[in-house]
Amino acid sequence: MTNIDIFSLIHSRYNSFTNTEKKVADYILENTKDVIYMSITDLADACNVGESSVFRFCKTMNLKGYQEFKIVLAHSISQEEETPQLTGKITMQDTIGELSSKILSTNISALTETFNLINEKDISNAIDSMIAADRVHFFGVGASLMTAMEAKNKFMRITNKTECSIDTHLQIMSAALMTEKDVAVLISYSGSTKDTIEVAKVAKERGAKIISITRFAKSPLTSYSDITLLCGANEGPLQGGSLSAKISQLYLLDLLYVEYFKRTNKESILNKESTANAVIEKML
Template sequence: MAAVDPAAPAESHRPDHRQVLARIRAEQPRYQRGDRRVADAVLANPAAVIHLTISDLAAEAGTASSTVVRFCQRLGLRGFHDLKLAIARELGADTVVEPRIGSADGPMEVLAKIIASDAEALRDVTSTLDGVRLETAVTRLHEASRVLVVGVGTSAPLAQDFAYRLMTIGMHADAYPDAHVQHVAARLLGPSDVCLAVSHTGSTRETVAAVEAARHVRATTIAVTSFARSPLTAVVDTALVAGSRETSFRIEAMASRIAHLSVLDAMFVSLALRRPAAASAALELTGGVLAEHRF
């Protein structure tokens, strides 16, 4: 007979996340005022919740983000992201890869539709991005003594690439892969420095913590994100919203990352144009070093 781990939860006691909407409806009459407002907002349009940030839902419910988090935890979920995933599964949306792609599509058809979706996301950038804020961000970066670029998960490669490219035009820029190191580095910045955060949702704890640490020492803070309203945009000096239509429960927001990469590229080129002599000299040195690695 197999041994039973007394610390393991019994199967019957594990929360069933497959019928989360039904559970919310059933419990709705017993909720306190804050939870009831969140429940009302969720049940009014569950499909729309999949596309919201925690700040968006809190605003619609007329509550604080912390109330939304506690509401989710009372359902046995870890947080708002889990709620969105549970709703998506219940609505049958978790099998969707891209709305226009079907199971009968071959690789070339998938490629064509993905390219069309990415092109659409890039066109959307000009309608969501504020030109004045972009100009402000470039100016602050140009004037900065140091630039710390932070991002975790799928945003980390973008952060590291941007810091590397700033370095190639003679700027002092860093992007550490470890979230704890990012947090420490942000706290070690000063008033003449910039902390730039890259985050699709703007709701990642580690990224927000790093930005708050930078604000504590009066460094300038900038965000490149997909949502105008989020915990991240609430704490930065300048928010660059480059949202794509791929703002749902999907873990890998590929189209959004392409949009963010384009914004970062525009800032890089703009900075190179503002410092032609330094950029030219640094790029020449960079080219020489890279040539040593080519056959």
């Protein structure tokens, strides 16, 4: 499907669309480059329709769903550009020096936007919940799983109550055993990953506190969240797992870690010394 021009396809089928589908099509055609960075919830809100209407629009276009639509849209945009683009403003003609500068700028922008999105009350509430919890589970799939594993690696140096399951079956099983004394930290850039949403749903049903780290304030994931922490990186559908998105997520996790350390100073210092001593024999 990625070889199809989405714009030609929309125009060719426009007259057969329902009124609701025409609203979605009109918005996409008028705001093409913005739509690439929008969640399905954002697009639905912008068009004043339901998420199911956006999904049906994608199915009408013979696409599997919204994510495939965004991939096809990105390909169509790149085909219209005279110069092929890799990520953002990076082009095939850039020198190594130009690439270095642009990637630096992208990462700085991601961190700066994340900083501007920080809500101190939400951070504070998240830390209170993590300290009070019996267990803190970090969840993610794909690239976000790598971030979740890094969070587990970070926090296990100062507390023994963090967990992170790699397999999606194990994740949903862990969620099914959570209680109101547990905290689930779910990491998903889009907030639309099916496995992560299912984990959030099950954990919520079990009464666990849900903290989500995501790009979009409105998404299927945040509908289950008690606390939402927003990262500021723009990641197109062809840039899955971009380091700028990961860096912004790690920035938030580092903030949570340091504030957790501050509030549990005595215990954290002892645990950090113990874990450091435990691996000292592994080093030359």
